[in-house]
Amino acid sequence: MPCCGQTRAAMAVATTRSMPGGRGTLPAEPPRREGLAGTPVMLRHARAGTIALRGPRSGKVYLFTDQAAIPVLAEDADLLERTRALERLPAPADPPR
Numbered sequence: 817m818p819c820c821g822q823t824r825a826a827m828a829v830a831t832t833r834s835m836p837g838g839r840g841t842l843p844a845e846p847p848r849r850e851g852l853a854g855t856p857v858m859l860r861h862a863r864a865g866t867i868a869l870r871g872p873r874s875g876k877v878y879l880f881t882d883q884a885a886i887p888v889l890a891e892d893a894d895l896l897e898r899t900r901a902l903e904r905l906p907a908p909a910d911p912p913r
Contacts, residue, residue: 856887
C-alpha cells in the first residue's frame with residue numbers, strides 16, 4: 817500500500833503528458849488559442865445615441881456611445897464590427913524608440 821506522498825506523485829504524473837522527443841512535460845489542459853486575449857480594440861457607436869451589445873465570445877456586455885470609444889476584447893471586436901453599428905478607431909502609433 818503506497819503512502820500518501822506516493823499517491824500525490826502518481827496523481828501529478830497522471831495530469832501531465834510527455835512532449836514528443838522526451839524533452840519534458842506539458843500540462844494536461846490544452847493551450848490557449850493565441851490572439852484571444854490580445855490588445856484591446858477601440859470601438860465606438862457609428863451613429864448618434866447609445867447601444868449595448870454582448871460580446872459573442874466573451875459574453876461581456878459593452879455599452880457604446882457616439883461620444884467616446886471603449887476598449888473591446890480582441891476576441892469580440894471582429895464579430896461586433898460586423899453589426900455595422902460600430903466603427904474601429906485606428907490604433908495609436910508606437911512611440912519612437
